Amino acid sequence: MIRTGKKLLVCGSINMDLVVRVDTLPTPRETVAGKSLAEVSGGKGANQAVAACRLGAEVAMLGMVGTDSFGNKLRSCLRQEGVQVDLVGTKEGPSGIAIIPVDKKGENMIIVVPGANGQLSPEDVDAAVAAIEDAGLVMLQLEIPVSTVLHVIRICKKRGIPVILNTAPVPEEFPGELLGVDLVCPNQKEAAAILGIPTPETIEEVNHAAHRLIERGAKQAVLTMGGKGAVLACKMPDGNIATTWIEPYPVQAVDTVAAGDAFLGALAYRLLDSDSLEMLERASLEDACRFASAAAACSVMVPGAQPSLPKLEQVHAMMRRNQVS
Numbered sequence: 001m002i003r004t005g006k007k008l009l010v011c012g013s014i015n016m017d018l019v020v021r022v023d024t025l026p027t028p029r030e031t032v033a034g035k036s037l038a039e040v041s042g043g044k045g046a047n048q049a050v051a052a053c054r055l056g057a058e059v060a061m062l063g064m065v066g067t068d069s070f071g072n073k074l075r076s077c078l079r080q081e082g083v084q085v086d087l088v089g090t091k092e093g094p095s096g097i098a099i100i101p102v103d104k105k106g107e108n109m110i111i112v113v114p115g116a117n118g119q120l121s122p123e124d125v126d127a128a129v130a131a132i133e134d135a136g137l138v139m140l141q142l143e144i145p146v147s148t149v150l151h152v153i154r155i156c157k158k159r160g161i162p163v164i165l166n167t168a169p170v171p172e173e174f175p176g177e178l179l180g181v182d183l184v185c186p187n188q189k190e191a192a193a194i195l196g197i198p199t200p201e202t203i204e205e206v207n208h209a210a211h212r213l214i215e216r217g218a219k220q221a222v223l224t225m226g227g228k229g230a231v232l233a234c235k236m237p238d239g240n241i242a243t244t245w246i247e248p249y250p251v252q253a254v255d256t257v258a259a260g261d262a263f264l265g266a267l268a269y270r271l272l273d274s275d276s277l278e279m280l281e282r283a284s285l286e287d288a289c290r291f292a293s294a295a296a297a298c299s300v301m302v303p304g305a306q307p308s309l310p311k312l313e314q315v316h317a318m319m320r321r322n323q324v325s
């Protein structure tokens with residue numbers, strides 16, 4: 001896929017995260033005491049937009065906030081970060097909210113109430129077609145209606161605009177057409193849900209799952225494995241599928257919220273920034289995944305979603321410390 005545009009368009013969710021610190025995550029029917037409560041800007045779409053922007057990418061966000069007090073706060077946080085917000089609309093009702101308990105090991109669970117994100121419609125996308133056409137790369141997740149995501153994919157396909165789809169969270173009905181993108185990025189659990197297989201745990205199992213995602217229609221796949229790194233699978237010109245394990249950076253995690261978003265935003269930044277116009281070829285993708293892995297490692301060392309997303313110098317420092325150029 002050859003494109004010269006340098007702008008990233010993220011079409012996705014914008015949430016207010018209500019982060020509760022706990023010693024141990026509750027199990028069903030258990031009550032645990034929270035240690036603190038914080039309101040932090042989040043949402044997978046917004047986080048990925050901020051992640052790429054903080055590194056230096058030009059980013060526009062297409063999304064929806066509500067008419068509650070969070071709506072304006074969320075929009076102005078994005079604007080302050082330098083994300084273009086002309087395409088962030090307002091719908092009557094509440095903004096998206098995520099309830100996120102985080103334990104002392106940095107593990108979390110997330111409940112998302114979509115609010116305005118659930119009202120981002122194909123018609124809203126049509127109203128933003130000029131911005132989509134202006135993009136060098138479009139990034140999507142699944143916290144907005146699937147019909148809207150499919151609509152964006154179809155528009156981009158017609159115009160030859162590359163699309164990255166982060167498959168979080170996997171909807172109950174996962175239409176196969178969602179895999180018809182240039183790069184699909186699930187984590188292990190999402191890959192299992194999409195493919196209807198047990199969660200792949202070993203590198204071999206993850207390689208196999210990545211192969212299957214390509215056989216099902218994805219041009220390339222990156223399967224993230226948290227602290228165990230990621231697997232990149234690329235369809236080669238001879239039709240074979242080549243896989244590469246992207247080693248993780250050894251860091252002490254305090255909070256893994258938005259680590260995946262840090263990875264995706266950094267991946268998009270690096271692909272757009274690379275001199276190679278063949279941005280979704282294996283070599284560029286390997287390089288971008290290593291860079292993205294360093295960004296994710298930086299993000300788990302800081303609490304919160306958007307507060308944890310690193311600047312370019314921090315990612316470079318992480319790579320230097322681990323001798324990756």
Ligand code: RIB
Pocket residue numbers: 013015016017041042043044047097098110112143257258259260261305
């Ligand atoms: O990926 C982390 C994000 O998931 C949080 O910011 C939360 O809003 C949910 O969307």
